Amino acid sequence: MKPFQISIADEQIEDLKTRVRQTRWPGSIFQDGDEDGANLALVQRLATHWSDTFDWRAREAQLNELPQFTVDIDGQHIHFIHKKGVGPNARPLILTHGWPGSFVEFERVIPLLTDPGSHEGDPRDAFDVVVPSLPGFGFSAAPRQTGFNARRVAGLWQRLMLQLGYERYFAQGGDIGAGVTAWLGALYPGCVEGIHLNYIPGSFRPPLGAEYPAITSEEQQFLDRAATFASMEGAYSLLQATKPQTLSFSLSDSPVGLLGWIAEKFASWSDCDGDLETVISADVLLTNVSIYWFGNTIDSSLRMYKENRLRPFSFPDVSNVHVPMSFARFPKELPIPPRSWVERVFDVHRWTDMAKGGHFAALEQPELLVRDIQNSFRASGVSSHRTQL
Numbered sequence: 001m002k003p004f005q006i007s008i009a010d011e012q013i014e015d016l017k018t019r020v021r022q023t024r025w026p027g028s029i030f031q032d033g034d035e036d037g038a039n040l041a042l043v044q045r046l047a048t049h050w051s052d053t054f055d056w057r058a059r060e061a062q063l064n065e066l067p068q069f070t071v072d073i074d075g076q077h078i079h080f081i082h083k084k085g086v087g088p089n090a091r092p093l094i095l096t097h098g099w100p101g102s103f104v105e106f107e108r109v110i111p112l113l114t115d116p117g118s119h120e121g122d123p124r125d126a127f128d129v130v131v132p133s134l135p136g137f138g139f140s141a142a143p144r145q146t147g148f149n150a151r152r153v154a155g156l157w158q159r160l161m162l163q164l165g166y167e168r169y170f171a172q173g174g175d176i177g178a179g180v181t182a183w184l185g186a187l188y189p190g191c192v193e194g195i196h197l198n199y200i201p202g203s204f205r206p207p208l209g210a211e212y213p214a215i216t217s218e219e220q221q222f223l224d225r226a227a228t229f230a231s232m233e234g235a236y237s238l239l240q241a242t243k244p245q246t247l248s249f250s251l252s253d254s255p256v257g258l259l260g261w262i263a264e265k266f267a268s269w270s271d272c273d274g275d276l277e278t279v280i281s282a283d284v285l286l287t288n289v290s291i292y293w294f295g296n297t298i299d300s301s302l303r304m305y306k307e308n309r310l311r312p313f314s315f316p317d318v319s320n321v322h323v324p325m326s327f328a329r330f331p332k333e334l335p336i337p338p339r340s341w342v343e344r345v346f347d348v349h350r351w352t353d354m355a356k357g358g359h360f361a362a363l364e365q366p367e368l369l370v371r372d373i374q375n376s377f378r379a380s381g382v383s384s385h386r387t388q389l
Contacts, residue, residue, distance in 0.1 A: 001163070004068040004079060004139065006060050008294050013056055016255055016293060020051035023256045033274070038264035042276065046263060047256050050286050059287045066110065070139070073159045076148075079103075079139035080132035082164065086115040087126025091193075091377070092166040094130045094157055094184075098175020098199075099301055100262040101360065102138045103131050104288050108366040113373070125374040127170070132160060134176065136300025138291055143300065149307035150179035150201070151187070158188050170377050172196040174361055176304060179203075179313050182346075185323040194324040194349075196376050198361045198369065200336050202237070203312030206344035207319070218338045225335040233268065236261075240305035248299030258298055259289050269359035271332035279364045318345060326350035326376035328369060332358030350376050 030040040066081050081103060084090065093113065097105045110129050117123035134153060136142040157180065161169050170193050173181035178199040185195040208215075215223075230237075239247055251258045266285060267276045276285070292298050311317075325346040329336060331354065339351050352372050357365035 001069050001071045004070045005064050006068070006139070008056065008060065012294055016290070017051045019255050020047050023047060023254070034264065034268060038260040039267065042267060043256065043260045043263060046259060046282055046286065049282050050255070050259070050289075054283065054286050056287075056290060059283060059290075063104070063107070063287075066107070068139075071160065071163065073156050073163070076135055076143065076156060077141035078132055078135070078156065078160065080130060080160065081106075081110065083110055083114045083129045083131075085113070085126035085128045086117060087123035089124065090114070090126040090128045092130065092161065092164070092169035093127040093373075093377070094132070094161060094169060094171050095362075096132065096153075096157070096171070096173035096177030096180045097134065097137070097362075098173070098177045099137075099304065100265050100288070100292070101175065101363075102288050102291050103133050104284065104291065105360065105362045106131050107284075109362050109370050112366060112370040116370075116374070121374070125378065127377075128166070130161065130164065130166075132157060134180075134301075134304065136297055136303065138297065139295060142297060147307065147311075148304070149311040150176060150304075150313060151183045151311055152307075153180045154183035154187055157184060158191065161191070167191060168193050170194050170196070172198075172373055174198040175359065176308070179308060182313055182318075182321060185321045185325065185346075186318050189321075189323050192323050194326065194377055195321075196326045196328070196373050198328045198330060199333060199359070200327075200342060201308075201313040202334070203308065203314045204337060204342075204345075205314050206337075206341045207315045212344070216338075216340060219341055222335060222337050222341070229335050236265070237305060240302045241309040242306065244302035244306055245299065248302055251298045251302075252296060255289075255293050258293060259286075262289050262292070266360065269332070269334065270364055271330070271356055271358035272364075279358075280360065284363065315345060321346045323347065324349040326352070326372070328352045328354055328361065328372045330354045330357035330359070330361050330365070332356075334359055352376075 068081050070079050095106050112119050113127045113129050116125045133140040135148050171181045171184045178197045179201040181195050185192050270279050272279045325348050361369045
């Protein structure tokens with residue numbers, strides 16, 4: 001393992017600014033909202049900030065305050081953060097991000113988890129936090145072969161935690177990270193003490209058939225919501241899961257194209273009432289997009305959708321996840337199966353209805369997310385209950 005510091009060349013930064021300033025904007029009719037996709041005014045405002053006032057060097061310095069490392073596991077070069085906890089018995093916890101996010105998603109939750117005593121919390125809730133960048137995301141190298149799905153990433157994370165000296169640990173994730181975390185629980189119950197999710201993998205379907213209970217009205221409502229989402233919002237996923245390479249040509253060449261593709265998801269999936277920057281600042285969003293741009297990783301990140309389609313997290317490939325599972329349900333999250341379905345596969349110990357927040361919980365509501373993680377992992381064998389935050 002080697003210490004790592006982010007250091008983007010001046011030439012790359014200047015090239016980015018030049019490309020943004022030379023953008024040829026589309027000339028078709030745009031609606032004021034997001035009915036047609038990324039809002040023109042939002043993207044133009046972000047692009048102007050990106051080229052004229054956004055200070056990458058300042059953000060780079062802030063990120064470099066986090067202890068970062070790289071390691072080669074099974075031939076795969078992995079970037080990760082490893083921050084030790086401040087408390088009498090800090091427990092290991094691995095956090096996995098999703099798309100279109102990065103390790104930056106956890107920038108605000110890391111201090112809350114590692115040093116709760118300095119943030120009006122209990123030092124006994126401290127964790128040793130590990131935040132890897134998914135293969136082909138951030139500063140982790142892109143895979144050079146097919147098959148790098150969430151299941152295979154779980155195997156890499158297991159090896160990483162063992163190399164760090166953690167034979168028993170907790171795991172948390174949302175979006176693609178929820179799939180990786182669920183696979184960790186399914187494949188390594190002897191090492192994973194508990195998992196916490198704020199999303200259920202979109203491929204998840206429980207055992208169904210004549211030998212199982214009939215679909216309830218709540219479950220049918222979920223299926224209806226999922227179908228509506230797929231028809232109205234799911235084009236991106238279908239494209240990325242089938243022909244990701246075609247899309248990558250334009251997104252790898254145009255920073256504003258990349259910005260529009262990513263910003264639309266943050267705006268659509270956040271609990272922001274149409275004003276994204278009230279919950280996720282422009283600097284944080286642009287830091288995330290810049291990492292995709294500087295690393296030229298959008299193509300490898302899109303491919304994860306295809307790999308997961310070919311090896312989904314679903315029955316019968318996964319029949320039971322026996323480790324204790326906690327779930328934080330944020331109100332503006334994408335369609336989530338009802339608890340009754342989740343319990344057919346997962347050992348659900350805790351199901352929390354959150355007061356606010358959307359798909360990017362660690363960015364939108366870091367304090368709420370951290371509190372639920374702490375409450376979930378405070379003691380093993382937590383009695384099953386449903387709470388409200």
